[in-house]
Amino acid sequence: MHFNTRFLLTLLATVSQFGSSSAAGWTNADSNWMNFINGNWKLNQINIPGTHDSGTYNIRDDYGWIGNEIKVAYARTQDLSIMKQLESGIRYLDIRLGDDDDDDVIIVHGDLYGESLANGKNDKGENLTLKQVLNDCRNFLNTHVTETIIIHLKNESNCKGIPFFDAHQIGIDSGNCLNSDRQKIVNNLTSNKNYYFTEKRMPKLNEVRGKIVVATRETDYNGMYLTFPGNRSKEIRLCSSNPSFKCAFDNNYRCCIQDAYELAENEKWEAIIRIINEQNKSYNQGDSRIENTLDINFMSTTVGTLKLVANSLKKN
Ligand SMILES: *[C@@H]1O[C@H](CO)[C@@H](O)[C@H](O)[C@H]1NC(C)=O
Numbered sequence: 316m317h318f319n320t321r322f323l324l325t326l327l328a329t330v331s332q333f334g335s336s337s338a339a340g341w342t343n344a345d346s347n348w349m350n351f352i353n354g355n356w357k358l359n360q361i362n363i364p365g366t367h368d369s370g371t372y373n374i375r376d377d378y379g380w381i382g383n384e385i386k387v388a389y390a391r392t393q394d395l396s397i398m399k400q401l402e403s404g405i406r407y408l409d410i411r412l413g414d415d416d417d418d419d420v421i422i423v424h425g426d427l428y429g430e431s432l433a434n435g436k437n438d439k440g441e442n443l444t445l446k447q448v449l450n451d452c453r454n455f456l457n458t459h460v461t462e463t464i465i466i467h468l469k470n471e472s473n474c475k476g477i478p479f480f481d482a483h484q485i486g487i488d489s490g491n492c493l494n495s496d497r498q499k500i501v502n503n504l505t506s507n508k509n510y511y512f513t514e515k516r517m518p519k520l521n522e523v524r525g526k527i528v529v530a531t532r533e534t535d536y537n538g539m540y541l542t543f544p545g546n547r548s549k550e551i552r553l554c555s556s557n558p559s560f561k562c563a564f565d566n567n568y569r570c571c572i573q574d575a576y577e578l579a580e581n582e583k584w585e586a587i588i589r590i591i592n593e594q595n596k597s598y599n600q601g602d603s604r605i606e607n608t609l610d611i612n613f614m615s616t617t618v619g620t621l622k623l624v625a626n627s628l629k630k631n
């Protein structure tokens with residue numbers, strides 16, 4: 316499927332009922348697909364596949380309690396390492412940040428779970444650090460120079476280690492984290508302009524081949540600032556129903572977002588397709604706003620997870 320001048324950022328949760336990743340079967344063309352894309356196109360004009368909670372492939376249950384098995388089945392949204400995701404064509408990584416006790420910035424999925432369960436692990440069983448993820452990306456780009464990788468950085472917990480979801484649930488202030496260690500570490504790691512694009516504008520592909528584009532939901536990390544809200548309910552933010560909704564940079568970009576994840580499978584597909592159809596219609600009608608439109612079409616859902624839990628229990 317190839318959409319010319321189409322603006323889709325598609326997040327695939329490999330462990331959803333809609334897809335299952337296969338650990339093999341991709342080709343060189345998958346690893347270098349951006350080689351075939353016109354470098355004068357801006358990133359929002361390219362249909363870019365991404366993964367949801369990209370760093371969770373090694374999330375494990377360290378405690379052996381059955382409740383934890385269930386949490387892990389929810390939290391492990393990927394079963395490929397970052398490198399394998401990149402080799403199979405993924406170019407957008409959803410990176411959720413937390414801190415560990417040694418002042419490392421680590422990958423967590425702490426939205427639903429306590430942090431001890433939430434840490435992604437590397438192959439040695441250590442906490443997966445942001446540094447390691449970025450190193451993987453850079454190693455990939457060293458040998459795939461036509462490609463670019465968008466990393467989306469989002470706080471999953473505040474600087475006191477309290478997962479936001481829990482903080483909201485129990486009604487505590489998530490705290491003032493300005494000038495925190497995490498902020499300094501993140502900005503330091505992404506400071507080398509030879510490897511990272513952190514400007515607040517939409518680049519053309521040619522400007523960022525071989526580089527990591529930092530996109531962030533936080534105001535104090537360097538990078539392209541995105542402001543779209545998360546929403547677990549059935550909300551679909553079609554451009555036509557929210558014509559003035561801006562989502563990025565200096566308020567010049569409008570977003571069409573589909574992020575409804577508590578839907579039945581058929582409803583979810585309808586939601587995904589509505590975004591595609593709406594943009595197709597705008598494109599066919601020559602709508603000039605489309606150049607400054609960013610489509611974000613999340614494909615993940617939590618529906619059907621019971622089956623997953625059962626599989627996970629079987630596997631272990
Ligand atoms: C991983 O991070 C948690 C804090 O989030 C920490 O308690 C734990 O000691 C860390 N594990 C390792 C192996 O560093």
Ligand SMILES: *[C@@H]1O[C@H](CO)[C@@H](O)[C@H](O)[C@H]1NC(C)=O
Nearest residue numbers: 470474492493495497498533
């Ligand atoms: C995200 O974390 C950074 C570093 O701790 C902090 O400076 C920033 O305020 C946080 N953002 C939000 C929205 O909590």
Ligand SMILES: *[C@@H]1O[C@H](CO)[C@@H](O)[C@H](O)[C@H]1NC(C)=O
Nearest residue numbers: 499500502503504505506507
């Ligand atoms: C980032 O941290 C490293 C190691 O601590 C340090 O040598 C370097 O100067 C820092 N870079 C910037 C831009 O702060």
Ligand SMILES: *[C@@H]1O[C@H](CO)[C@@H](O)[C@H](O)[C@H]1NC(C)=O
Nearest residue numbers: 544545546547548549550551
């Ligand atoms: C989420 O979507 C629901 C339904 O459209 C809406 O009522 C609610 O305000 C939204 N929440 C946020 C944080 O946008």
Ligand SMILES: *[C@@H]1O[C@H](CO)[C@@H](O)[C@H](O)[C@H]1NC(C)=O
Nearest residue numbers: 318591592594595596598599
């Ligand atoms: C987009 O519109 C064109 C022209 O009407 C049509 O041929 C094509 O099938 C549409 N694509 C999708 C994905 O609906």
